[in-house]
Amino acid sequence: MASQLTEVVFRPFQQLQEQQLAPMTIHKLQVHGATNTRRSLLDPIFSPLVSDAANSGSTLGDVTNRLRDASHKLDRLGIFHPSPQIFLNSAQQTDPSSTPTDVDIDIALRELPRYKFNAGTDVGNAEGNAYTSLLCRNLFGGAELLNLHASAGTRTRSSYSAELSAPVLPASDSDGRLALEVLSSATDRPWASHEQVLRSATLRYAFRAPRTAASHTLEYSAAWRQLTSLAASASPTVRADAGDSFKSSLRHVFHLDCRDNPQLPQSGYAVRSVFELAGLGPLGGDVSFSKSELELSAATPLAPSWLRNTSLGAGLRLGMLYPLAPGLVSSGRGAPASRINDRFTLGGPTDVRGFALGGLGPHDGPDAVGGDVFAAASVNLLLPVPRTAPDSSLRFHLFANGGRLVAMKNRDKNAGGGASASTAAAGGLDAGSVARGMWGAVSDLVRGPPSVAAGLGIVYAHPVARFELNFSLPLILRRGEVGTKGVQVGVGINFL
Structure with a gap:
């Protein structure tokens, strides 16, 4: 009985760890809503996410952590509403030549009043x-x-x-x-x-x-x-x-x-x-x-x-x-x-x-x-x-x-x-x-x-x-x- 209970409790954590280790790479990243913000400010924050070095052998956990770090950097600028919306979609929906592990990311920002x-x-x-x-x-x-x-x-x-x-x-x-x-x-x-x-x-x-x-x-x-x-x-x-x-x-x-x-x-x-x-x-x-x-x-x-x-x-x-x-x-x-x-x-x-x-x-x-x-x-x-x-x-x-x-x-x-x-x-x-x-x-x-x-x-x-x-x-x-x-x-x- 005790071993069955341990298996029931441990299985969700094991599944979560397996999901975090699943291969994933960023194929395309788009930022929406930054109408009054120069691209030269946002590029240094988001460009590293789509670089070859960052995506080489990356996993779902790696992508999640990089997106979280970018979100924190945006919050510290003091010009956007906190916690921007992030959407992930399979890249094959728009580019059949992409690999099954590629995802397209859309980030919706809301600028604070000027x-x-x-x-x-x-x-x-x-x-x-x-x-x-x-x-x-x-x-x-x-x-x-x-x-x-x-x-x-x-x-x-x-x-x-x-x-x-x-x-x-x-x-x-x-x-x-x-x-x-x-x-x-x-x-x-x-x-x-x-x-x-x-x-x-x-x-x-x-x-x-x-x-x-x-x-x-x-x-x-x-x-x-x-x-x-x-x-x-x-x-x-x-x-x-x-x-x-x-x-x-x-x-x-x-x-x-x-x-x-x-x-x-x-x-x-x-x-x-x-x-x-x-x-x-x-x-x-x-x-x-x-x-x-x-x-x-x-x-x-x-x-x-x-x-x-x-x-x-x-x-x-x-x-x-x-x-x-x-x-x-x-x-x-x-x-x-x-x-x-x-x-x-x-x-x-x-x-x-x-x-x-x-x-x-x-x-x-x-x-x-x-x-x-x-x-x-x-x-x-x-x-x-x-x-x-x-x-x-x-x-x-x-x-x-x-x-x-x-x-x-x-x-x-x-x-x-x-x-x-x-x-x-x-x-x-x-x-x-x-x-x-x-x-x-x-x-x-x-x-x-x-x-x-x-x-x-x-x-x-x-x-x-x-x-x-x-x-x-x-x-x-x-x-x-x-x-x-x-x-x-x-x-x-x-x-x-």
Whole structure:
């Protein structure tokens, strides 16, 4: 009886395997519905399917896999409706000279609308915006995308951008895309008593590493920044950096996200790193530095059945801003002190909860003036809300987080050792002063406990962003830092 049952269960799988191994070759392939798309875009995707090398000794399984890969490449172009219809017919119906294993394939594509207009509200890290956008697809028939965007909000008073992008090597598995973006914005920074006006142009190449979930972005950016609209109470540090600044930089972003849910992770991990190099040699500009950031996060479910939908998560962020050595600066002068435009800020409802925006780190009077080295970490416990569905987007959470943000010290004897880099002499620092100052900043970072806060709250994971309503209590607070005891609201897409 057992052997008969095994035969009944196994036979369908055996038949399926035999069908996949049946000989099949593609005799002719036709694409329908791509009326606004250039053939030069589609040929690299479909031509390999009908090549002699691909059809030599191919089977039904091989043809199916090649069609599936081509379908995925079409989906990633962003100009067609997903899952195109594919029809297979015996080639002998139209060409008696073909072999019995030859098939004709017809692929029916449906192009997405060429223009898409949106208007609504948007949420980011600790701010909200009203926006309008216009997306133009397949602008010149090569899967180009033109995105025009305008917004106004609580912190970014106005922002206008235009981005034109096009695929590079669409037949590859890298999803490579080249983009040119221009941006104009005015952002209020109340934690430092000023407004920043930004005009920038960025050339960007984004691609995915083959056979992995990792993505890379390479950028060149030229940005004119202006610190303006200073408050009457603005500190001397902010006033010293007021005015114009030009940054010319190269930037690399690496991102790998293996979590099951980025907003409510139950398991998995994520890695993100950013490296920026400004003012090196021919790049020019009036700021010169290297800036590195690393972000790690992980989550794991708790095993007992009564802890269903309960997970333990942790996050770590590190960053360093290092002024370039004199030999690397195009002007030949000493490395300049870092500017408030480029320094890190830390604290707020989306990173170190329980502190005000920019509440951690160096302050000059009421102003958060940022730092050059930071470390922040968190641990949190996500708990299900009683009487909610297992896949509910609502959770309770308990958290504890902390961090330190410090400024590089000017250790040069002639500059009044101990002065912060933001108040260094206009002539800049030499290489030895920079090295000693950064070593001092790192020593300060690990000396003594970090500023810490803990609390509890409720989390809602919307497809657009994550919402948190927390009650926080600062436990360790340094002089000058600004904690937030009580209720704090966080809205964003990237939380510590």
